[in-house]
Amino acid sequence: MEQKSNEYKTKQREAILEYIVENKEKHITADEIITRFSKQDNPIGKSTVYRYLDKLCKENIIRRFTIDGSSSACYQYGKDGDSCHEHYHFKCEKCGELFHVGCQLMNGIKEHVLEEHDFMIDSSKTVFYGICGKCRN
Amino acid sequence: MEQKSNEYKTKQREAILEYIVENKEKHITADEIITRFSKQDNPIGKSTVYRYLDKLCKENIIRRFTIDGSSSACYQYGKDGDSCHEHYHFKCEKCGELFHVGCQLMNGIKEHVLEEHDFMIDSSKTVFYGICGKCRN
DNA sequence: CTAGTTGCAAAGAGTTTGCATGGCG
DNA sequence: CGCCATGCAAACTCTTTGCAACTAG
Numbered sequence: 001m002e003q004k005s006n007e008y009k010t011k012q013r014e015a016i017l018e019y020i021v022e023n024k025e026k027h028i029t030a031d032e033i034i035t036r037f038s039k040q041d042n043p044i045g046k047s048t049v050y051r052y053l054d055k056l057c058k059e060n061i062i063r064r065f066t067i068d069g070s071s072s073a074c075y076q077y078g079k080d081g082d083s084c085h086e087h088y089h090f091k092c093e094k095c096g097e098l099f100h101v102g103c104q105l106m107n108g109i110k111e112h113v114l115e116e117h118d119f120m121i122d123s124s125k126t127v128f129y130g131i132c133g134k135c136r137n
Numbered sequence: 138m139e140q141k142s143n144e145y146k147t148k149q150r151e152a153i154l155e156y157i158v159e160n161k162e163k164h165i166t167a168d169e170i171i172t173r174f175s176k177q178d179n180p181i182g183k184s185t186v187y188r189y190l191d192k193l194c195k196e197n198i199i200r201r202f203t204i205d206g207s208s209s210a211c212y213q214y215g216k217d218g219d220s221c222h223e224h225y226h227f228k229c230e231k232c233g234e235l236f237h238v239g240c241q242l243m244n245g246i247k248e249h250v251l252e253e254h255d256f257m258i259d260s261s262k263t264v265f266y267g268i269c270g271k272c273r274n
Numbered sequence: 275c276t277a278g279t280t281g282c283a284a285a286g287a288g289t290t291t292g293c294a295t296g297g298c299g
Numbered sequence: 300c301g302c303c304a305t306g307c308a309a310a311c312t313c314t315t316t317g318c319a320a321c322t323a324g
Contacts, residue, residue, distance in 0.1 A: 007279095008279065030313080128263045132256050
């Protein structure tokens with residue numbers, strides 16, 4: 001029950017997934033994908049992009065975020081709850097910059113929250129909001 | 138430079154702010170406000186609501202969130218970075234429920250992140266995503 | 275062939291903006 | 300009265316959906 005049986009492999013899907021994998025360390029928006037393929041000979045229609053992203057999310061191949069303040073969703077390659085390369089997101093509310101921080105110590109929170117609050121944090125999806133060092137000066 | 142000088146006090150603004158304050162322990166959406174006042178004799182226009190919410194955010198009287206998965210923004214009474222009644226948000230990605238958890242221990246994270254990562258977390262605005270106890274069974 | 279996939283265009287949700295009218299001070 | 304605020308409708312952005320044409324297997 002991993003792979004759906006009745007699925008076709010199309011050029012569009014191949015290209016979209018390849019682009020997502022190439023950018024696995026970043027978040028990308030649906031629009032970035034649409035724009036990326038809009039200039040070539042056979043542009044990929046946006047409904048195709050949205051539908052495929054939706055499909056990949058449901059199959060747990062990519063993950064969907066919403067960064068506060070941005071009106072559009074972000075996508076990133078990787079399973080939900082994927083703990084392989086733990087990293088946290090910090091978004092500065094002042095300058096808007098998004099920091100990707102790898103931190104072992106913070107995994108302690110995860111345990112605490114799981115034991116005390118009975119909630120399993122998906123750290124790769126959680127975004128911390130606040131003010132970064134530069135902006136506090 | 139605290140209070141803007143040329144401002145009028147109108148019934149609409151009074152009503153909107155009152156409603157936000159009444160619900161200070163919850164998040165409310167623009168639409169909830171619009172709906173709330175849509176049935177009365179003089180409904181409040183949505184542009185008024187959006188414009189006023191925007192204004193209150195800029196003046197740091199209310200705070201704006203985006204809960205992942207929801208397409209609309211949420212608002213809550215209280216300053217940005219307001220640490221008076223610390224509480225954290227946990228959102229279950231499975232059942233969609235949003236938990237409001239008060240937790241002293243977790244303030245330790247805040248210190249750690251500030252010291253080690255030079256980032257001041259606004260805990261009242263941060264939402265943790267994951268799976269709640271019920272849904273893990 | 276035939277069912278899944280594409281792409282266009284239209285529909286939707288949420289939010290913003292332009293502009294004439296209304297009301298606070 | 301002057302200036303800000305309101306409310307309507309139209310514009311906009313992001314996303315979803317309906318449907319006919321297309322194509323992988």
